[in-house]
Amino acid sequence: MTATINSTALAAPLIALVGNPNAGKTTLFNALTGLRAKTANHPGTTVEYRTGLALAGTSPVEIVDLPGLYSLEAASAEERLARDILHGEAVGMRRPRAIILLMDATNLERSLGLASQVLELDLPIVVALNMMDAAARDGIKIDMAQLEAELGCHVVPITARTGEGVGDLRMAIAEAARGAKRVSRPTAICDSCMGCAFSARYEWAERVGANVSVNPRPTTPEFTDHLDGVLTHPVAGLVAIVAVMFGLLALIFWGAQFPMNMIDWLFGKLAVGADAGLQAVAHGLPNGMLQRLLQDDVRSLVVRGLIGGVGGVLVFLPQIGLLFFALALLEDTGYLARASFVMDRLMSKAGLPGKAFVPLLSAHACAIPAIMSTRVIEDWRDRLVTILIAPFMSCSARIPVYTLVVGGLLLPHNPMLAALVMASAYGVGASAGLLGAVLLRRTILPGATQPLVMELPRYRRPSLRTALWTALDRMRLFIRKAGTVILVFSLALWVLAEYPKTSASPEVQSLQSRAATLQTNGQSAPADALLTEAHRLHEREALAYSFAGRVGHFVEPVLAPLGFNWQIGLGIVTSLVAREVIVSTLVVVYGAGDPSAPGASTSLVDNLRRATRADGSPLFTVATCLSLLIFYVLALQCTSTIAVVRRETGGWKWPIVQFVGMSAAAYLASLVVFQTLRAFGVS
């Protein structure tokens, strides 16, 4: 099937979709290609473009959606790519057979500015005159025949949001793809024009606009004036941002909970089912190596490695989908441009562009979609700084760690103070991120942020379909590009935590034989409890004996100055998969004691409170807890984030820089906290 699509794509004529930003290009692209689109990176760059197969008449064409442009004078990497594709100079890309030039009927003259350059490319061109519904509402009347005469090509009126006129456009594309009339018409020759070449083009645009339309340049609607008075106001605009972003965060944070829990539940069920199935198969085999292999290694690989790994990838999808759906809606309404506008001045003080605000706020839910959403930042260095500091924001995966350390160990009886400490953890993370941005700007990524030059588009009703397709596209991209790396990481860590194997210790064997005795006496409940305890103890011993456990022992001298013993070191190693894994590791390492013993507790927190160092002194003191807290606030303990950064930056260099930098910051901060507290007598 894939081969068929690929061969069709190669055979289909390539058609470039060109237009100004905010002209409705994505909406038209989605309307033409549906879900057959794919997102790709241009080789050797981080510039992204989308291609998709569409039916034009009865034949397929491949449409490439170029970045939004105001001109073909390349100022940014995106504009350079668009120009190179149109001129047939882009590496690994055919020259387009024809062009769909998307124009905005509500702002014809601006669209004509770009058109003046596109018309000189000597290619067949179809003009899609979009937003005809809005133009009609604004009282704009356009003489199509006159416009066609002025431009020398076919003009199709459409409303991409509703799909009106898209059928006619497909027919016109088919005609253009057959190599119909090429357009090559110099437009910037204007003897009477003053100023630069752009001025000449805009003079031409004004003349054409005046010839073909009535009321071609309406004043901005009053509605926009009034709303902008609030939304771009330095104070009221900030209040609006706080309100909107709180809603966005709540959507990602809480809205994603149910589907995430569903995925978790589904994979839990799948793991149980696979476990039972493999056990049944193993029981059906004769005793021997194959049976042991199936019962032990294969079962663990399938249940913990594969199902756990795939579940660990898919569990992020609801947050990614919801974030991109909401961002697409906000962008479509025109609000996102206003939010970036208001935040620009504040963010630039930390060496960040205004557009970094939304990704950084989203990172408080999850760094992965946040890093993916930095694509709204045009300047590569600005985007890179944002990517590098985004994981400093306290994401939802840190909550179990914060809750355990602050609520469980540090301040179990003072919820008010515990809430304050947790809020401080969020503040420390955000401050560290901003400080990180300042440091990056003064060291490896020097220079000021790109100054803001951004169109504030008209407010309009967003397209749900476009938002949905954007979300689906991002989810698909995450699975394809980052999911595979995350799965490999998960499997590698499974190997580290699983091998080498150890046999049951005398203590485990003793528990098992006591359980067998109880079972024989008909006391099945205490027998089950003992078997559970035997299982936990064996897991603990196996983990300590594994490569991961050995790494924990190996790094103990390095972590000792932070107040951590080898068990915490092991938790840090295993939580490289995801931060919250330290909690499950501690469950195994400091798991419940013998539940049948009098006064025994099965609470992890109780066991952690009772945990001691080798010299018998308490382990989780105030100093250790605060040191562990600050470590998890600052450390990049998330392989999924590393995988996404690798994808977004196009290599391993920046994820390594980020991992080393954040780990060093976490280590130093923990060291300072622990040693300072100790110096002041706080144990």
Place this chain on the structure above:
Amino acid sequence: MSIEPGSELGLTRLDHVPVRACGMVGFLSAADDEVVRLKAMGVCVGRRIEVIQQGDPLIIRAFGSRIGVSIRVARHVFLDLCGHAYSHETTVAGDTAARTGVLPIRPDQD
């Protein structure tokens, strides 16, 4: 005391233009990417723009669109305000200065 570029031409820097005032772009004193983008958006010599909101960033209206512009970029844009006697010579001189980087000197400045 340094003479602000453009002041010789009787032009006003964009970030000094009052709200709701309009003017003809007379001179752009830089040629970096952001200024190129501004030109592509219609803020180029000889074009008329209007200031909607002052501050950093400020908002202008050019060619039917609202454009947010950082003050760092606005400092490179000089306008011949509406209401001033707009002279063809001013724009031509500004355009020449933009191309050559050399500001014309008025005869009475010597």
